[in-house]
Amino acid sequence: MKYLRRRLDDYLDEVFPALPAIAIDGARGVGKTETARRRVAAVFRLDEAESARLLAAGGRSVLESEPSVLLDEWQKYPVVWDWTRRMVDDHAPTAILLTGSATPRVGAASHSGAGRIVSVLMRPMSLTERGAAPGGLRLTDLFAGASGYTAESPLGLTDYVEEITASGLPGIRGLPPRLRRIQLDSYITRIVDRDLEEQGALLRRAQTLRNWMRAYAAASSTTASYTAILNAATAGLTDKPARSTTENYRDLLSQIRVLDPVPAWTAALPPMPRLKVTPKHQLVDPAIAARLLGLNARGLLGGIPGAGESLGQLFESLATLCVRADAISVDATVGHLRTRNGDHEVDLVVEDPEARVVGIEVKLAREVEDRDVRHLCWLRDRIGERFAAGVVLTTGPYAYQRPDGIWVVPLALFG
Structure with a gap:
């Protein structure tokens, strides 16, 4: 291969x-x-x-x-x-x-x-690393003050959905759909039956752990609370596991890198409003999250109740994977921003060693309106010269820079 x-x-x-x-x-x-x-x-x-x-x-x-x-x-x-x-x-x-x-x-x-x-x-492959997308506008360009970039994306919504479910794991993504599904199921089973045991875990009820992983998958790209995840994982159970048990599940899954949360961005100067410190939940690969939720490409596109919301979350998971892969090129950290009162949030905040910032919003949409960039404009106003660029990653056809300076970039043309 x-x-x-x-x-x-x-x-x-x-x-x-x-x-x-x-x-x-x-x-x-x-x-x-x-x-x-x-x-x-x-x-x-x-x-x-x-x-x-x-x-x-x-x-x-x-x-x-x-x-x-x-x-x-x-x-x-x-x-x-x-x-x-x-x-x-x-x-x-x-x-x-x-x-x-x-x-x-x-x-x-x-x-x-x-x-x-x-x-x-090292994380699963981004779209450009897979060879599934051409890339184009990179973080190095954005931190350097890029301008004038325009291009047309070869990918549409169905292509992104296929990549969400195809996996960025090298040994899985090239397989036919049925074999890919079997391998993803095997990957999940190995986590429960072997990997956590090798970490010293004693699992009395393997299904409880599967339910816990499924709850995290459903919470992808959100800052859902511990209580919300616990309730989702134990729905219908009167004898819920102790908090210490479920926190141990979380810690073990983090130790083997299955959970890959995006930390909250904490701003230095200038002063910012109070920011939430809760991480945004992500699993290592959106294909694993989709498989835990029982969603394939057809299900995500076919109007199953709740599938639209899940598709938006998983598209953000895919975008997060792509941004994190490119961040190593500029030695940057990737976080997310949300004010305590929820007035402002930015999906991804990339900060380089010189404390410059690229703010990124992820939209499962072809078109971008003024309301879609308001949080990026707010962040630019708050941090001034530290703000290197703002980007909205979309499923649309064209990359361009808006009159207000914010970039609109199809995910296939990023990285």
Whole structure:
């Protein structure tokens, strides 16, 4: 299968091995191992007994005999994290990539890699990384003050719906629909039956966890409260699980990167009105959320009660995935903004290391009206020169800049 380059590849081209130790985190199946192994002289798969035995016998000297190594699924043998940290301190000649789909289970000893090991998060593929869309206007352009860009999108609503359900996981998205559905079901089952158990979880009722995941899927792109999610997950149950149990579910799903919330953006100067600090819920891949909800492309487009609202939420999930993939190119953070009283909200706020901001709204619509940009204009007025650009991502046909300076960009032409 042809390798599809990621934005993370561009990042690694620039920083590795100048940075001698990089940990690539991410959920199972996002492509971490395939991306990392192309850059090293030796690979140690630590979920295989032979590699673990070799390192147990030879210690860090085994690593130091190679110019560059990949420690795949490093959390299975967490001592290698500390070896890596010490090798950086000792200026060892070996460059190291570590990949993992979970943090070490509770009780595994490892020290912070702060200042020694750089961590980056790999997510499922964006539309441009999949080769499903041409891209065009990037965050680098927006922060640089782009102007004059116009283009026509080759994608329409049905194409976006297909990409929502097709998955950005490399091993799944190229399959025929039935096989893709089977693989997504298998992915979800593995989370419940194996991945969380490997994290030390004792699940008495697997169906409760499935219900909890489904509730998070239904809350995609919202800031639904804990109570709302609990009620959705336990509808019809008189014996509801304790809060400590459900918070443990949330923490475990976060540890294996299945939950991928968008944090609230907290503004520095100038002063802002009180902002909510609640994260916006997202699962790792909108296709997994759709599958948990029992929604395929036909269902999302076919007028099933509630499907329209779900489609809007999942389109924002897809857009969020695309924005986050491109953000690594400018070392930017991605958050969301909502004032406490709900007067103003911006779906995504991208902030670069110079504290400049690109505000992004996501609209499941072909056309953009003045009311669709009012929150972006409000943010521009509040933060002044820090505001680099405002963008509305749509399903429409054309990219252009409005007279008020706000960009209207089909999602296929972003990134």
